[in-house]
Amino acid sequence: MKNPQKILAFILLASLCLGLSACGKKPPEQNSAPPEEKESEAQKPAGDPDKKAILVVSFGTSYNETRAVTIEAIEGAVTKAFPDYEVRRAFTSQIIIDKLEERDGLEIDNVKEAMERLIADGVGTLVVQPTHVMNGFEYDEMKEAIAPYEDSFKNISYGLPLLISDEDYAEVVSILADETAEYNTDDTAIVFMGHGTEHEANSTYAKLQQKFDDAGYTNYFIGTVEAEPTLEDVVAAVEKTGAKKVVLLPLMIVAGDHANNDMAGDEEGSWKTEFKAAGYEVEPVLKGLGQYEGIQKMFVEHVQAAVDALKA
Amino acid sequence: MCLAALFSVFAGCTAKNDETETEGKAAISFVDDDGYQINLGAPAKKIISMYSAHTENLYALGAGEQVIGGHTTCIFPAEAAPKATYDYQGDPEYVIAAEPDLVLIRPRISRAAPEFVESLRNAGITVVSLYPNTLDAFPDYINKLAALAGKEEKAEELLKVFDAGLNEISDLTSKAEDKQTVFFESTEVNIRTVAEGSMPDMAIKFAGGKNIAQGALPMTEGSSIAEFGAERVLENGEGIDVYVSQRGAMNAGGNLQSISERPGFDTVSAVKNGRVYVINEKLISSPTFRYVKGVNELARFMYPEIMDDVSAYISDEPATKRDFANLITRCLHIPVYVPSSSKYYLENRDTHTYGMFEDIHWYDHDFDYIETAVYSGYVSWRKGEDGKEYFDPDSGVTREGLAKTVFIAGDFSAKEANTAISDLGKCGNKRIVQILVDNGVFELDENGSFLPDKQVTHNEIIQALRFVK
Structure with missing residues (x-):
């Protein structure tokens, strides 16, 4: 799984350099901007800090009904609790993303695609909330995948997995x-x-x-x-x-x-x-676990802590 | 069904792609499904098959040894899995370097990877594209494949067996008084079904069922998938006796849990009565000889009393493990197990690996039922000192072995009774024996003994399995 992810990462980074976002839309001006303008854009955060989003990152599942009552329920709870934020989804399992696309025609972003889209859409304030149980490899890989994009946000903060404190x-x-x-x-x-x-x-x-x-x-x-x-x-x-x-x-x-x-x-x-x-x-x-209201509430609390940690 | 071979087989010499030069000379000559004129002077000795059905059929035809490699999805039979793998999305040089004298593809591959296919042709490799779009085209397809591998006689024999198998199932199920109606789910998104005349639709008919989506039109020309939708399933819910979901790499119907959880689906008769079944696409949608097994499975789902009839097994003779596996799969109506992941043989497991018994081969008459009973954890197997896996089909079954199977397969609770069992100390799993004796599944002898090592008969197995709900 690692290699395809790396290849995908390369392709996506390459496509970013070419000014193409994952969904095929052009980010504003990048491709046609003169070199000096491009340089100055790269030095400052691209997004509008008032454009706020929460990216809920899950491993993913190909079981549709289960996804509805777990991952989507957590996303729903977060959406309800943070009306000022747009809540978006990313999965970390490329195998599941590919399967859902091929099988069901569902397009779900991986972390890099989600980051590219957030940047392309001008989001300046971002909270990343994983639905992982612990801070294991998945969590580390998620943070590694996001790291190259951190500077593109004026304000970025991470919520913690379920079991930390x-x-x-x-x-x-x-x-x-x-x-x-x-x-x-x-x-x-x-x-x-x-x-x-x-x-x-x-x-x-x-x-x-x-x-x-x-x-x-x-x-x-x-x-x-x-x-x-x-x-x-x-x-x-x-x-x-x-x-x-x-x-x-x-x-x-x-x-x-x-x-x-x-x-x-x-x-x-x-x-x-x-x-x-x-x-x-x-x-x-x-x-x-995602089906339990108490667990959904815990993730909302973790998002709240991350929101609180954003720079004022 | 048309059994006539439509391709031409000529006695002759070298093959070239020039019709005027090859007329009457090539040993094997036909137009493939991409419209290419194929001329081969002799059957191929080194074949690379880029489609799992071709690989499977070559093995069935007895040409397995001629297959030197295949696509990553070629995992049946198990002996095909360790062969070199090639990907048409990858570099054609790997295929060229293997120096095959024949590469088998299908039109979907030539559409998806035209440059790959062209590279092979440019390297002078004979590429043949075959795919039967309908069941009627299956014999012609098999005959072409057999000609390429020099297995024409075997093809004739297998096609007869194939036809006889389908007819036998149709004959058996035609005796059913209550004709069953089926809904066949091919994808869980938009609850799509299969088109009229597609292999699964034909399978329902061979199996003696009525397709509730009869007349469904393909989504695109040549596709086997057709729109249906949850609304129409629910409208017809009371009339759906059996709900079949097709799963595998290419298709994704729901599973028992997901179908049961869908809003309103509890009103569908099949869901209400626990008659939702999953079938592996390889058995029902792939042009292979295993299609008969897929039809047999559909017939088992619809008419279990007829298809899983065990009257032929009734006997007071001691049962072998072969009989045991057959009786378990039939009496408990377990759908046969077929692995679907192309990575199946790459995974490490402590449990039995499908198709790897040294003493039960994939062409064994009881292969599916034995694999299924073992996969379910109901029948034991052993790893030999040579590290290989053995089923020991001719060995017997003990009372304790039967008890363990019945307990695992059933739903038994501990009782207060605690019947005294004089030889409980000799039993490997005292808890299981105690619970089953207390539940009346096993009787003790006049000395109050369970006799754990005593061999059981066919009738004792059938009797004990009746306790499994």
Whole structure:
């Protein structure tokens, strides 16, 4: 995925140099401006500071209905909370962008395309809000992709991912405990499946587990698909509780491929199948974090903090 | 269906693109689907296939060894996947350097990458473009492909089997009293369907169904996709018995969850009754011999009692794992599994890799049902000391093995009963055995023993699978 992104980045940068925006519109004057004028434009922010936008950056999902109730719901909450800002969308997964375009004819910007369009449209004040769970590779790559464009805005600020501060952890524990209260009985283990990463931010999962434990939710467990804690770790931990039933939920913003297949799939190796093979009654709940109003509210709060951090 | 071969096969020598010189001389001579006169002196020995259906059909014809490479999407059969891959969006020099004596394309490729194709021709490589636009053109297409690979006899045999397979399904489903009506979703955006006469539309007819979108016109000439829309689905909702969604690289109907979540779709009979099925596009929209399997799948969705009838299996004889996989897939009416991602064989997995059993090949009669039962996690497999994967189709099934399958596939809760099981200590998974005994799925013998290692019979499997809802 990295190479195509780099190639795309090169093409987009090249097209910027040629004065072409991603949507095919010409940014004002760039192509025809005399060299001296071009130079002076490059030295000052191109946009109007009163033209304000919030760019909500998500990984993306090809599950249309899920996207509507998660990513679009977060975008909707942000739109409602910040009426002075235009809210725009970008996805970081080029594979998903390409798939949606080819399959559904949906045009969704990647981060670079979104930045180019914001500049072309003369936006001068920008808040970037990722819907990532943690500040892992996706978050780093998003910031790297935006960095070359920062000077084109008079005012730019970043909202934080979901789980950063101690308050974030406490709030997420509280929201998830409330949302899963109906399953929380003596003989039930409530297991969240996170993505997992080789990035140091993978420690987020262990920290969240600790926060659940500290709050007395000792039958709540966090595991990951691609890193630690592994499914085997979680099965072993659940075994010690004497639970008879396991409720599975995604610890991901959207209930997409991982939730449908790796977690809830009727297939060898899925979390559902593995817990069943270990003798548990299993109930998968296909609800992404983005569906919870409390989580949507947290992202609005993170946007608010970023708005507050803008230069006055 | 027209089975007559329309291409000409001549005995002769060298082929040139000059009709006057080659008349009566080329061994293989026909006009391809891009209008090029093709003359080949002998069957090709080194073929690069840029279209997955061509690759699949060459393997079916027994010409797999002649295929030296293919497009990245050529992942069936599994043995085609590790061959060199080429991309028509890439540099033609890679193809030229491989020195093929034949490159197979289809008109879509020559339209999308004319320079690529031209480069190959300029390098002196024979490029043949083939694609049957309708099912009627399938035999002609196969015969041309077979001629290019020197497999004409095999083609004749396979086409007979193909026709017989379609007729058999039609005969079976014609016995159904309640003819089923189908809506076939080809894209979830704008809820498009398939055009009259397209391969999926024909498949519905072969499978004994009625297409609710009968007469739908293609969106563009030659397209298999047709407009329909959510509104018309809902207008006809009560009459839709079965809802089929086609998914794969080229098509994206919804999945069970997304279709069920759509506003108003809970009024559609098929959604209400849990009769929404997903079918892989490779089985239903691609011009390959697997199309019969796609038709069989549609028939299974519509008439499960007829198509998944297990009366032939009723017996008190011990069952093999082959029987077990068949019974599971039929009794539980599981749609057959087919991987669709072109990256499937590039991914690392701890689970079984489709098509990689040393003892079950893709042309095995039970291949699909065995792969499906294993993919579902219902039947075990093993990795040998040689690192290869084995299914052991002739080995038996134990009571505990059956118990594990029934528990994974079913929806059982622990009961208060806690029946005493004298040999529970010998069971690998005590919790599963206890729950299933308490739920009445398994009976104990006169000594109160479960007998975990005892082999089960066909009838015992059928009986136990009845408990799976």
